[in-house]
Amino acid sequence: MNVFSYKQGERLAEAFSRWGVEYLFIGKSGAIFYGFPETTQDADIFPAKNSANGQKLISALRELGYDLTPNLEYDLKVGKDFVQLRGGPFDLDLVFAPDGIETFAEAQSRSLLIDGKFPVASLDDIIASKRAANRQKDRESLPRLEAFRDYLRSRNLAALPTNPSKP
Amino acid sequence: MKAEFNKRQEWEREFDAAARRSLQERMEYSFIYTYKPVLDDAKFRSFATMAEYKEWCRKNLPQYLGYW
DSSP: OOOOHHHHHHHHHHHHHHOOEEEEEHHHHHHHHHHOOOBBBSEEEEEOHHHHHHHHHHHHHHHHTTOOOOOHHHHHTOOSEEEOOOSSOOEEEEESOOTTOOOOOHHHOOOOTTTTTTEOOOOOHHHHHHHOOOOOOHHHHHHHHHHHHHHHHHTTTOOSSSSSSOO | HHHHHHHHHHHHHHHHHHHHHHHHHHHHHHBOOOOOOOSSSEEEEEEHHHHHHHHHHHHHHHHGGGGO
């Protein structure tokens, strides 16, 4: 059982930052960083798709404890559209070409750095990606996710506070 | 119409409750593990295109997992 957690997120962010990986959290895991109260099972990462970033990603994943085979390293370097990792410190989906998002650079320009260390695709991009993917689980989660985006907007918030003061 | 309004209100109450928790607490509640047949049975998988990935999901994953 390899469950993602805040601590694991910190480890990932530190390793990715150390190796200079260009990436964003995306998917429902990305929405959770904004405060979306929902459950999910793995972390989704949108890495920039180029061989230099692929090489950095390989180094960072090795540091995190993923056992990368030569075939997998090749796939990460050439930037296959989708790579699913299981059996490492936590389950990770690497989505190099998410549905509904034109380019990494555009998504990055709209992204938000949450808690000073977690780069996350915008909620609009996360929603657009889920709408374009149109899987059953996306269709089920979209109305609530859109309601959450509206909730933040109605309160002029980019995201829920990361450390709210206790009453 | 009323049911939709009630659902929206219930969601807003959940968002309000989430707003009172720290990011760390929210993440502890949000990430869970449930074994997913087939999907979790390989150490890694890679797909050249998203279309190839979706086709693999349709051919290999049980529908109840929601991947197609």
